[in-house]
Amino acid sequence: MKKNFYMIIMLLLFIGCSSTREKIYEIDDKKYIAKGKNERIQFIIIHYTAGANEVSVKELMSERASSHYLILSGEDEKIYNLVPDNERAWHAGISSFRGRSNLNDTSIGIEIVNEGIPPKYRDYPTYNLYDHYIEYEKMQIEKVGQLVRNLSVKYKIPARNILAHSDIAPSRKKDPGAKFPWKLLHDKYGVGAWYDEEDKELYMNYEEYSKRTIIEIKKELKDYGYEINETNEWDKASKDVIYAFQLHFNPKNSSGEMDLETYAILKALNKKYLHKK
């Protein structure tokens, strides 16, 4: 009798257990494929580390900052991948471009070991000149060219979204600086944006330029993607944007002042990439 009692208890426990066992539902990822989606990765941001190999590695391995890729200086022939592409790295900080902010969320960061500006020019009173920046090494640029080309094909990144840290944070950052060869990368590797010379010539018209108000020129910068205020003056924050634009597209004339040539390049870019007149 007692034995039967235990058997019934065991049977009840068994039934109880099996009835709470979780049913596993299958996930079908083939039947309904949505169109409303995009890649996490929409931008590529280029940096210099402002330090030598050893300090750069140490900084990028710390918990303060990181980047997806690291390009060392010297003989080392590797490109280092520190953070998987599908994860966020901490390289951009407070940033915006083309109406998006916090670009860590949507970008891949590439750090290049380059000292940036030698100490004697670091406290230069106005914007640093082209000659103040340190040259990149030939192999570094070859690595960047290959890497950015491969990434931009893989993630379908538009030319206009391949940017300098200074483009997305003009009042805080100058990297990768005036010596970073954007034109060469465009011409040789087909990466990033560059204007057509004939379009620039078209807009090298002082009479037309002199009629443009500050607000109109700021609108052109904003249309291209730069975050800029809408006041009718070239205040410090707005000049920082001009300087960032010049570091990228007119580095030998990076003064922080708007001028005819800078304006003509901006108009040429908007004609080419935004199909604006």
Ligand SMILES: [Zn+2]
């Ligand atoms: Zn940077």
